[in-house]
Amino acid sequence: MTTRTVRVRFAPSPTGGLHLGGVRTALFNYLFAKKHKGTFVLRIEDTDQTRFVAGAEQYILDCLDWCGILPDEGPHVEGKFSPYRQSERKASYRKYANQLVASGFAYYAFDTPEELGKMREAFKSESNPSPQYNSKVRMQMKNSLSLDKEIVNELIDKNTPYVIRIKMPNNEEVKLNDLIRGEVVFNTDQVDDKVLLKADGMPTYHLAVVVDDHEMEITHAFRGEEWLPSSPVHVLLWDYLGWKDSMPDWAHLPLILKPDGQGKLSKRDGDRLGFPVFAMDWMDPKTGELTKGFKEMGFLPEAFINMLALLGWNDGSGEEIFDKETLAERFTIDRIHKGGAKFDFEKAKWFNQEWIKKSTSEKLLPYVVHQLTKLTIELDEEKLLPIITLVKDRCQLLNDFVPQIIYFFKDPETIDTASIQTKWDENKSIFFNDWISNLEELTSWDAMSIETHFKEKATASGIKTGELQLPFRIMLVGAKFGPTVFEIAAIIGKESTIRRINHVLKMLQQ
RNA sequence: GGCCCGUUGGUCAAUCGGUUAAGACGCCUCCCUUUCACGGAGGAAUGAGGGGUUCGAUUCCCCUACGGGCUACCA
Incomplete structure (x- = not known):
C-alpha cells in the first residue's frame, strides 16, 4: 500500500x-x-x-x-479524477449505496424525522441519554430489514422518501491502524447504523469519503x-x-484548542479574545458579517504556515523558523503529536515578527505599500526601502509598519509633550533655536553629519546631548519610539526638521 | 450516560529506561541604548495521582483523576 x-x-x-x-x-x-x-x-x-x-x-x-x-488537483485544475465537487459525483454514490444494499451490508430506512425523534424519546433513559439507530432498535423501525419485502417494494413504488443505512454487524471488533495513534479498536455495537445516502439522494460524509x-x-x-x-x-x-x-x-x-478554558478553537473564541481564527477575512454573504483573517491582520503567509506547522508537530531539532521547503523536507507523520494544542496568539505573532526580521526590505515593500495605501498620504516609494530597513525590527505585524513609517511622510499629529515638559527649560529652547538657525553650516544632510553637528552644538551649549535627544525625537516623531533620531532627520529633510522643531518649540512656550 | 483519544512549566514542547528534565513564547532582572525595538546575559516556572515491571522510571503496564472528541438524513 x-x-x-x-x-x-x-x-x-x-x-x-x-x-x-x-x-x-x-x-x-x-x-x-x-x-x-x-x-x-x-x-x-x-x-x-x-x-x-x-x-x-x-x-x-x-x-x-x-x-x-x-x-x-481540484476544481480549479480539472484532471484525471474530475469532478472534484461531491455534488457533481452524485451518481457514483447511489451506485455504491445500492450495491451495499444488494450485498446485504446496508438497508433502506423509511423512518421520518418525526419517527426518529419519537424513537429517541422512547428509548431515552438516564443510562442512555442518546439512543442510537442500531441493532437493538432497528427491527422496531420502518426499514427493509423489519418490513416485509412486498411492503418495502410498495413503499418504494409510491416514492416514499428513504435513506440507506449501513447495517452495523453485531459485536465485532474493527481495528484501525492510525499513523499517529497506533492501533485503535472499536466494537461495532457502539456505533449506530449511520445514514449513507440521504433522502435527497446525496451521500453523507461517511459514504462520500470512502x-x-x-x-x-x-x-x-x-x-x-x-x-x-x-x-x-x-x-x-x-x-x-x-x-x-x-x-x-x-x-x-490532534485538535487545536482554545487558549483559555477548554474545547476546540472556534471562530467565537477569536472574536472574544481578539485574534483571527480564519486564514483570510470572511464575509458571510447572508448576514454581511465580516470575520477577520490572519492575512488582513498583518501576517506574512510564510509566518502563518510556519506557525501552524509547529502546532502539533516539530522536527525535534529545537529549531522553529522554517520555510515551506524545509518544512516539506523535515515533515514526518511520526512526529505529529497525539495531544491537542492550545492556540497561543502571542507565539503566533512572534513567528510573524521573526519572518519580518528575516525578510529583505525588497520583499516587504509591496506588503508595506499595501498597508500604507489605506492612508491618504503622499508616498515616495523610492524613500520607502531604506525606511523599511530602519523600522522592520520594530514590527510584529505588517500593520505595525503604519505607525512606524507615517511620520517619515507627514508631520506628527499628536505630540507627546508631557514626557519632555518636566525637564524642559529655557536653555533647551535656546539650544534648538540656535541649532536650527545654524543648519546652513551643514554641507551634507545625512545622519552622521547631523549627529556630529548636533552633538558639537550641544557640547558647546553645556547641555548633555542625551538630554536633548529625547526632545528632538518628540519633535520629529511625536512620541517615544522609532529608530535613531538623526536617521529620521536625514530622511525627512532639513525643511521638515526645522518645521517640526519650530512647531513643538511653540507648543512648549505656551 | 456510552465509546474513543489524550495528559512534561501559564503556552508550544525535547526526551524514545539512567539527563543538573532541552529549547521556544510569555513573564521578571540586568547590559546595550538617555526613545521604542533588536541584540546579549541571567531568573522564576514542568513530569496529574496511585499501584506495579525493573538495579533504575517522565519514559513500559494497570487503575483512578482530569481534559477533549463523538454520540444528526452536518461535515
Whole structure:
C-alpha cells in the first residue's frame, strides 16, 4: 500500500470561513505530498445542500493560494479524477449505496424525522441519554430489514422518501491502524447504523469519503481527531465495497484548542479574545458579517504556515523558523503529536515578527505599500526601502509598519509633550533655536553629519546631548519610539526638521 | 450516560529506561541604548495521582483523576 505513489487530499466543506485547523490539515497534506513527491488533491465536500454558502469554495482556494499550498488537483485544475465537487459525483454514490444494499451490508430506512425523534424519546433513559439507530432498535423501525419485502417494494413504488443505512454487524471488533495513534479498536455495537445516502439522494460524509478516496486513489488520509469515532464505519465500508486492500492509511490529527478554558478553537473564541481564527477575512454573504483573517491582520503567509506547522508537530531539532521547503523536507507523520494544542496568539505573532526580521526590505515593500495605501498620504516609494530597513525590527505585524513609517511622510499629529515638559527649560529652547538657525553650516544632510553637528552644538551649549535627544525625537516623531533620531532627520529633510522643531518649540512656550 | 483519544512549566514542547528534565513564547532582572525595538546575559516556572515491571522510571503496564472528541438524513 505504501509503495503506491502518494496521493493525499484536503476535503473541506464550503460552508464559511477557513478555520486555522483546516489550513493546518491542508498544510500537512501539502507537506506530506511534497516530501514524497506525491499529489495533493482538493476535494469539495458539498453534500449538504442546506449548508451551501456562495463564494465559499473560491474563498478556500484563495486562502490556500495565499498560504502557498495550492493543491495539484481540484476544481480549479480539472484532471484525471474530475469532478472534484461531491455534488457533481452524485451518481457514483447511489451506485455504491445500492450495491451495499444488494450485498446485504446496508438497508433502506423509511423512518421520518418525526419517527426518529419519537424513537429517541422512547428509548431515552438516564443510562442512555442518546439512543442510537442500531441493532437493538432497528427491527422496531420502518426499514427493509423489519418490513416485509412486498411492503418495502410498495413503499418504494409510491416514492416514499428513504435513506440507506449501513447495517452495523453485531459485536465485532474493527481495528484501525492510525499513523499517529497506533492501533485503535472499536466494537461495532457502539456505533449506530449511520445514514449513507440521504433522502435527497446525496451521500453523507461517511459514504462520500470512502467512495471518493477510493476513486481518487488516495493513499493517506489526514483529518481531524473528531472523525476518529466514526472511523469504524469507514473501515467497514472499505471492506464491504471490496476495496480493503487499497484503503488509505489514516492519520487523525490532534485538535487545536482554545487558549483559555477548554474545547476546540472556534471562530467565537477569536472574536472574544481578539485574534483571527480564519486564514483570510470572511464575509458571510447572508448576514454581511465580516470575520477577520490572519492575512488582513498583518501576517506574512510564510509566518502563518510556519506557525501552524509547529502546532502539533516539530522536527525535534529545537529549531522553529522554517520555510515551506524545509518544512516539506523535515515533515514526518511520526512526529505529529497525539495531544491537542492550545492556540497561543502571542507565539503566533512572534513567528510573524521573526519572518519580518528575516525578510529583505525588497520583499516587504509591496506588503508595506499595501498597508500604507489605506492612508491618504503622499508616498515616495523610492524613500520607502531604506525606511523599511530602519523600522522592520520594530514590527510584529505588517500593520505595525503604519505607525512606524507615517511620520517619515507627514508631520506628527499628536505630540507627546508631557514626557519632555518636566525637564524642559529655557536653555533647551535656546539650544534648538540656535541649532536650527545654524543648519546652513551643514554641507551634507545625512545622519552622521547631523549627529556630529548636533552633538558639537550641544557640547558647546553645556547641555548633555542625551538630554536633548529625547526632545528632538518628540519633535520629529511625536512620541517615544522609532529608530535613531538623526536617521529620521536625514530622511525627512532639513525643511521638515526645522518645521517640526519650530512647531513643538511653540507648543512648549505656551 | 456510552465509546474513543489524550495528559512534561501559564503556552508550544525535547526526551524514545539512567539527563543538573532541552529549547521556544510569555513573564521578571540586568547590559546595550538617555526613545521604542533588536541584540546579549541571567531568573522564576514542568513530569496529574496511585499501584506495579525493573538495579533504575517522565519514559513500559494497570487503575483512578482530569481534559477533549463523538454520540444528526452536518461535515
